[in-house]
Amino acid sequence: MAELGQIAQKVRSKNAGPFWLTIDVFCRNRADFQRIASGVDTDRVAALFRTDPDQIKRFDIADLNVVKFSLPRPAIQGTRADRDMHGAAWAVLLEEMEIA
C-alpha cells in the first residue's frame, strides 16, 4: 500500500467553471499510470467527496498517463458553504488515498 500522491507525479484540482471541479492525476510513466488507474476505484473517490458515483466523470487517458475525475463542486464556488475559491485544495483527498 502507498499513498497515491507518492506514486503520482502531480495531482491537480481546479475549478471547471463555478459549478464543477476537475482533478487530474499525472503519472510519470505507463506502469505508474496503470497502477493508479487500476488501484483507484471510482466508488472510493465518490466516498471521499461524499457524492454519488454516478456524479463522477472519469477519464483514463493512457496517451498522457493521466487519470482525470470531474464532479459537481462539493459547494458551488463562492457560496457561503464554499471553503476553497479556486478548488485547488481538494487534490489532497486523492493524494492521501491509500492504494495497492
Added chain:
Amino acid sequence: MGRTRVLIPTGALGVAYDRDALARGVAARPDVIAVDGGSTDSGPAYLGRGVSKYSRSTTKAEWRDLMLARDKAGVPLVIGTAGTCGTDATVDWLYEITCELAAELGQILTVTRVYSGQKPSDIAAALAAGGITALPAAPEVDVDLIQSCTNIVALAGAEQVAAALNTGADIVIAGRTTDTAIIAALPIQHGCHPGAAWHGAKIGECGALATTNPASGVIQIDFDAAGFTMEPLAPSARATPYTVSAHMLYENTDPFLLYEPGGILDVTGATYTALDDRRVRVEGSVWRPGPYTVKLEGARIAGYQTVSLTLLRDRHYVANARGWAGEVAAKARSDVSARMDLSDGQFDIELRLIGVDATLGPLEKGAPPPAEVGVLAIATAPTEAQAAEIGKILNPYLLHHALTEDEPMPTFAFPFSPAEMPRGALYEFCLHHVLSLDDPMSAFRLVTNEVGHG
C-alpha cells in the same frame, strides 16, 4: 486569405510576462494580438460588483505595453472578458484607461467595445419563453432569482469578436467572451480550419501554460487550412506534444470536448507532432456546428457577512477546540434569536477551525494535532448592520468562553482591533445556463469611437 498568426502575450492581462519575448512576437509580424482579461476563477464578487480583480495601476502599466506593441505591429489588439468579469462597467473601465493611454502615448485609435451585459428582465423573459436551458449541475432558477441578479453577462463567441474587428478597430475591448473566442475569431474569419482554430485557441488561452515555462507568458500560434502550430517565444520555454495535448485537461470537465457558441470542438482524433524541440503541430481536431447558444453567468447577493479571527494557543483549548467552538456558536445563536429580530433560518454563525479542518470541512480525513488553532468566525445575515451586530454578539464569547465553570476566566488572542471585519455582500453565482439566439449579435452591442484626439 488563409494563414493567420495570433500573438498571445500572457494568459491574463495583469499577470507578468517576458517583455523580450513579446518584442520577438511583434517582430514576427502577427495578424492580431489577443489577450484574456478575466475568468470566473476568483469567485462571484467581481461579477456581482462589476469590478476588476487586478489593480488599476497594474492594468494600466500592462495595457500600455500592449498598446505600444500593437502600434509597432500595426495590427488589432483584442482583449476579452475585460476587467475580470466582462460586465459593461469593466469594459468602460478599461476603455477609460485606454483613452488616458492614447493621450499619453500620442496614439490616435479606433476603439470598439463589445458589451455582453444582459438586462435581468430580458433574461427573465427568455426563461419564460423557453429560450434558456440548464447545463449539468445548474442551480434551480426562476424569474425572481434572475431579477435579483446584480449583473448577468452572456459569453460572446467568435462571431461577435469578428464583428468588432470588422469595424476597423485598432483595439477591441470585449466584455465577457469565452476564453477561446478572441483567439479563434480571426483565423475562422480568414477561412482557417475551424477545428484547428478552436483547438489552438484553447491551447493558447492561458499563454505559455501549455509549455515547459508557464511564467514566460508569450506564445504565437499559426493557423492554416489543415491545423495549427504552437510556438512559445521565450527561449526558455518549449512546447512538446505532451505539454500541448495535456492542456485540454485544464479547467475542463471533458478533456476531449469543448462547448462553444454555435458548436462543439472534438479533439478525440487530434495528432500532436513535434516539429523541433520547441514547436508543435496539431491536426485532426473537428468542429461540430450546432444550434447557436451562448452561456450565461449571473451573480446575486446572498446576504452580508462579518468575520473575525481568534487564536487558541493554550494546549487544553487547542485539544478541545471543536467543543469550545460549538459552545461559543450555540451561545451566540441563542443571544441573536433572543435579542435580534431574526429567526433561525435568516442568519448563520459558522466557526471554522484553522489548523483542524477549515479547508476541507466535513471531507477532512484527519491530521496531526496543531500547535494552535485559528477560529475564523463568519456571521451571515440579511443586512450589513445585522451581520455586524452578530459579530459583536460573538465577541465576548470568543474572547473569554471557558470550557468549565470552575476555572479562572481565560482570554484568547485577537490579532485586530476592532475584532470584527465587515466583508460586505456575499455574492453567489446563480446561472449555469445557455441562451438560444437566432442572431448571434442580438444579445451583444458594439460601440466604436475614435480616441486620442487631444
